[in-house]
Amino acid sequence: MxxxxxxxxxxxxxxxxxxxxxxxxxxxxxxxxxxxxxxxxxxxxxxxxxxxxxxxxxxxxxxxxxxxxxxxxxxxxxxxxxxxxxxxxxxxxxxxxxKGMPTFAEFANDEYMPYAEKHKRSADMDESKLRLHMLKVFGHKRICDISRRDVDMYRTAIAQSHSNATSNRHLALLSRMLGLAIAWERGIVKNPCAGIKKLQESSDVGRALKSDEIKRLQMALDAEPNRLGAQAILLLMYTGLRHAEVLTLPLSAVDLKEGTIFLSHTKSGRSRYVTLNPVAIDLLKSIKPTPGSPWVFPGVDPKKPMNNIRKVWMRALASAKVKHARIHDLRHSLAGAAAVAGVSLYTIQKMLGHASSQTTQRYAHLSDSRAMRDASMAAVTMLTNTDR
Missing domain, CATH: 3.30.160.390 (Integrase, DNA-binding domain)
Structure with a gap:
């Protein structure tokens, strides 16, 4: 042979x-x-x-x-x-x-999201990031094939289309998911997100919209075809609530008779009652509940809450001819207006649900300006009093 x-x-x-x-x-x-x-x-x-x-x-x-x-x-x-x-x-x-390792999409849908829905208050926000962004980029890849370069390119793209802060939130979610894949012994031994530094976030607190900008935004939102999305933004404008607090607001949490909203879960981890002003009450009264939905602002699937009003916000800014602002700036605008009106920082802290008074100190200069104007006017009045 x-x-x-x-x-x-x-x-x-x-x-x-x-x-x-x-x-x-x-x-x-x-x-x-x-x-x-x-x-x-x-x-x-x-x-x-x-x-x-x-x-x-x-x-x-x-x-x-x-x-x-x-x-x-x-x-x-x-x-x-x-x-x-x-x-x-x-x-x-x-x-x-x-060969038996799941793709990122399989891991996200079959393993991570069921876990997140049971253990995370922000599960809806995670679902939104996955559906709108991550699955389009990583969905077809096996989790073991996601490289450090893939992660770095993705977070850079998100920073360019959104902001550094948003990019950091996406990086944190991706790192958490792959960390769980390691802990659950899904076949990967190293997290490709490890060691990637967060991007520097802006230290400013946004900007307070001016009164005429708010009025133009109200008019634009009144004409917005997506009525529920517009009403969600108006409720943010009138209450100073956080974005997620409004979008995930259950019907059962709203008491229009008492004029309150009960938030069982907040960013600080504490529950709290929010006292509604008459404008916010009228707005909530005008919203007709969607049959079969437990949410004030249901999504396309009425069993789930609305998770994205960015497009509505961008259309409103363009229609109202208001320069770029974040949805979160509505919260700053209400707080700033309250400080200028002479509302105490303690009351503003309670209104916004800040866990620490240090967070509310960002509005101190507005409150001080009002106090100094009043003190200056009192002094001038005393000096110019002809009856002395």
């Missing part, structure tokens, strides 16, 4: 023949003298394999077909598998594990 061992080259592999006509054999195996790689030749194809010994067994791993996989590529893969065996790792079991 002729030797079936060769120092493989492309030309040699091209000439290697399969079983002779009439032979009972379906294929012939040839061995590379330089490595453990094998070339299995049948009538119609030539396939690379790697054979090795592990725990007394001699499994084989299919590498790919020649010439699609070159001689050098087949050797490199065989050497890689050999190194794994030397480290006490069974290459075939690793390959089988990778």
């Amino acid at each position: 002729a030797s079936r061992k060769y120092n493989f080259t492309t030309k040699i592999c091209e000439k290697l023949a399969g079983p002779a006509p009439g032979s009972k054999a379906k294929e012939i195996e040839y061995t590379d003298m330089a490595t453990s790689v094998k070339l299995m030749v049948s009538k119609n194809r030539k396939t690379w394999y790697c054979r090795y010994t592990f725990n007394g067994k001699k499994p084989a791993i299919r590498i790919g077909e020649f010439p699609g996989i070159s001689v050098d590529e087949a050797r490199k893969k065989a050497i890689e598998y050999g190194a794994m065996v030397d480290r006490g790792i069974d290459p075939k079991s690793q390959i089988d594990m990778v």
Whole structure:
């Protein structure tokens, strides 16, 4: 029998023949003298394999077909598998594990979101980030194939389309998800988000919209075709509530008779009652509940709350000819107006639901300006009093 061992080259592999006509054999195996790689030749194809010994067994791993996989590529893969065996790792079991590994979309929908809905108050915000952004980029990838570069490119794109702060929130969610995949032994051992530094966020507190800007925004929102989205923004404008607090507001939390909203979960982790002003009460009275929905502002699926009013906000800004502002600036605008009107910082703290008075101190200069104007006017009145 002729030797079936060769120092493989492309030309040699091209000439290697399969079983002779009439032979009972379906294929012939040839061995590379330089490595453990094998070339299995049948009538119609030539396939690379790697054979090795592990725990007394001699499994084989299919590498790919020649010439699609070159001689050098087949050797490199065989050497890689050999190194794994030397480290006490069974290459075939690793390959089988990778094949069974979920894609990012499968992990997000089947494992992460059910977990988040039970353990996170911000699960709806996570769902929005995943549906609108992450699944489009990572959905088709297996979680083990998401690289550090993939993560860095993604967070850079989000920073360019939104803001550094938003990019950091996306990075935190992605890191948390992949961290759980490691903890749940889903086949990855290193988090590609580890070590990626957060982008620097702006230290400003936004801007307070002027009275005429608020009026123009009200007119634009009154004409907005997405009525529920417009009403959600108006409620933000009239109450100073946080974005998520309004969008996830249950009907059961609103008591129009008492003029209050009960927030069972807030950013500070504490529940609180919000006292509504007459304008906010009238707005809530005008909103007709959606049959079968538990939310004041239901989404496309009435069983879920609305999760995105950014498009409505951008249309309103453009229609009202108001320069760029964030939805969160409505909260600053209400607080700033209250401070200028002479409302105490303690009351503003309670109105906004700040856990710490230090957070409310950002409005102190507005309150001080009002107090100084009043004091100055009192002094001028005393000085110019002709009856003294």
